[in-house]
Amino acid sequence: MVRTFSLTLGLEMARLHHANGKNIGRLNANGVDLNRNFPDQFFPSFHDPEPETLSVMKWMEEIPFMLSASLHDGAFVVTYPYDDSPSGQTKYSATPDDDIFRYLARLYAETHPEMHLSNMGNCTRYSQHKKFIGGITNGAEWSSLSNTMQDYNYVQTNSFEITVEMSCISYLNSSNIPMLFQQNYPSLIGFIRQASRGIKGIVKDTENNALEAAHISISDRKHDVKTAKDGDYWRLILPGTYEVSARLRGYETSTRIVTVENSLATWVNFTLSKSVSDPSIAALGHVSLLQKSLNLMAFESDGRDSSESEDKIDESTNKVSTNEEEEFFDNRDRDFNNEPKYSQRSMNTRREEEKPKYLLPSNQDANKKEKDQQSIGNINDDPKSKDKDFATNDVLSCSIPGRSEDLIGKLKWSGVIPELSNHTTSHLQPLVLGLDLVKADDLATDGTFLGKRYFSTKPNHAYFVPMNLCNRKIND
Numbered sequence: 001m002v003r004t005f006s007l008t009l010g011l012e013m014a015r016l017h018h019a020n021g022k023n024i025g026r027l028n029a030n031g032v033d034l035n036r037n038f039p040d041q042f043f044p045s046f047h048d049p050e051p052e053t054l055s056v057m058k059w060m061e062e063i064p065f066m067l068s069a070s071l072h073d074g075a076f077v078v079t080y081p082y083d084d085s086p087s088g089q090t091k092y093s094a095t096p097d098d099d100i101f102r103y104l105a106r107l108y109a110e111t112h113p114e115m116h117l118s119n120m121g122n123c124t125r126y127s128q129h130k131k132f133i134g135g136i137t138n139g140a141e142w143s144s145l146s147n148t149m150q151d152y153n154y155v156q157t158n159s160f161e162i163t164v165e166m167s168c169i170s171y172l173n174s175s176n177i178p179m180l181f182q183q184n185y186p187s188l189i190g191f192i193r194q195a196s197r198g199i200k201g202i203v204k205d206t207e208n209n210a211l212e213a214a215h216i217s218i219s220d221r222k223h224d225v226k227t228a229k230d231g232d233y234w235r236l237i238l239p240g241t242y243e244v245s246a247r248l249r250g251y252e253t254s255t256r257i258v259t260v261e262n263s264l265a266t267w268v269n270f271t272l273s274k275s276v277s278d279p280s281i282a283a284l285g286h287v288s289l290l291q292k293s294l295n296l297m298a299f300e301s302d303g304r305d306s307s308e309s310e311d312k313i314d315e316s317t318n319k320v321s322t323n324e325e326e327e328f329f330d331n332r333d334r335d336f337n338n339e340p341k342y343s344q345r346s347m348n349t350r351r352e353e354e355k356p357k358y359l360l361p362s363n364q365d366a367n368k369k370e371k372d373q374q375s376i377g378n379i380n381d382d383p384k385s386k387d388k389d390f391a392t393n394d395v396l397s398c399s400i401p402g403r404s405e406d407l408i409g410k411l412k413w414s415g416v417i418p419e420l421s422n423h424t425t426s427h428l429q430p431l432v433l434g435l436d437l438v439k440a441d442d443l444a445t446d447g448t449f450l451g452k453r454y455f456s457t458k459p460n461h462a463y464f465v466p467m468n469l470c471n472r473k474i475n476d
Helices: 009-017 049-063 096-113 149-156 174-196 285-298 322-337 343-348
Strands: 002-006 067-072 075-080 136-138 160-169 200-203 216-217 232-235 240-247 254-260 268-271 394-400 407-415 434-439 462-466 468-474
Touching: 002 075, 049 200, 067 149, 067 174, 075 096, 096 160, 096 174, 136 434, 149 160, 160 174, 216 232, 232 240, 240 268, 407 462
Parallel strands: 002 067, 067 160, 075 136, 200 268
Antiparallel strands: 075 160, 200 232, 216 240, 240 254, 394 407, 394 468, 407 434, 434 462
């Protein structure tokens, strides 16, 4: 979204008063220059901004502008941030996005028929004006000014703003407006088109909810933009390859390597998983989604109607007191102690009691084909696992809550991950499958989970899923 802003009312007043005073038309009724009234990044003010300034600030907060131009006169040049320097001296003061601002300023000046030329038309005939090479200048290098709207836009909002000084004369006659329009029209159109460059996207959580105020950062640039209320964002960046990250408090940071072309904006969407509050299970990748699925399994295997779909299970079932939770698991442990731990069928698949009951053959046993074909289904009495006999390299399709498409992959590992469960008794720990995905997934790993390697595959191809969510893939 692009905004152009022109301070014209004051200039009309100055025109009516024949511009007898230097500040006529620049000050409001309280005697304040509104273009020097915004909060400053280097020199904080102890006074509240004027009502007019507050209105503009509110407007910019409500509408997520990404590109802005402020139109002035009195010079013939395009200026870009910063307008002031930390020392207050008149010297070059670069922003973290100096390359982008120089590009925007050059684009405007070079598209203008005269602004980029070092000739009489760019005000150098006036002794008080500097000779701006190429028709652009850093604001602070020209004259260090604090509290400007240009700097406020960049520091406090998502907007990249430049200031266009359109004429050497501050109080042009209205008859010159058509000429100014014709001179600046191509530059303005070219400037507006830059709003469709860089990167853009949407940030959501694993439940497909938009995440507002998530920070989007680019490599080591110390300037983030934030997502709007619908989770959408826009970020200007020049062509190149960058490390782009999305972060929001309470969620795991997601990072992607993105190549930006010299064309329309590159879509870069993010899905953020909620952070795990317990540091002991600060897992890699998709731990939050897996934990939710495992929690649902625990209740289903304890007498809940197994035909009830998981998306209908009320989340309030997890909201129990500590005493109720302890009593719940104590009763279940006692019930299980009075029953066989495994079904007869699953016991037949593992006659050698001294061997681990949940692990597929390790990489060291890869040459033993008979073990590779060992059935791993029916290890516990989970109602949804009764008819599932899976073997190594079986192609499975797994339906994950919150995802629109099933995950497809080859089975590489099966077992329990104690850190993902509150149960210390092995037969109460739901079975987890390790898949080697057919195609990469942003939430997948290279075969590690919770900092431990279970099998090896390419990055972003290993996904760990509760067994009850998977079925053997039927060829189309």
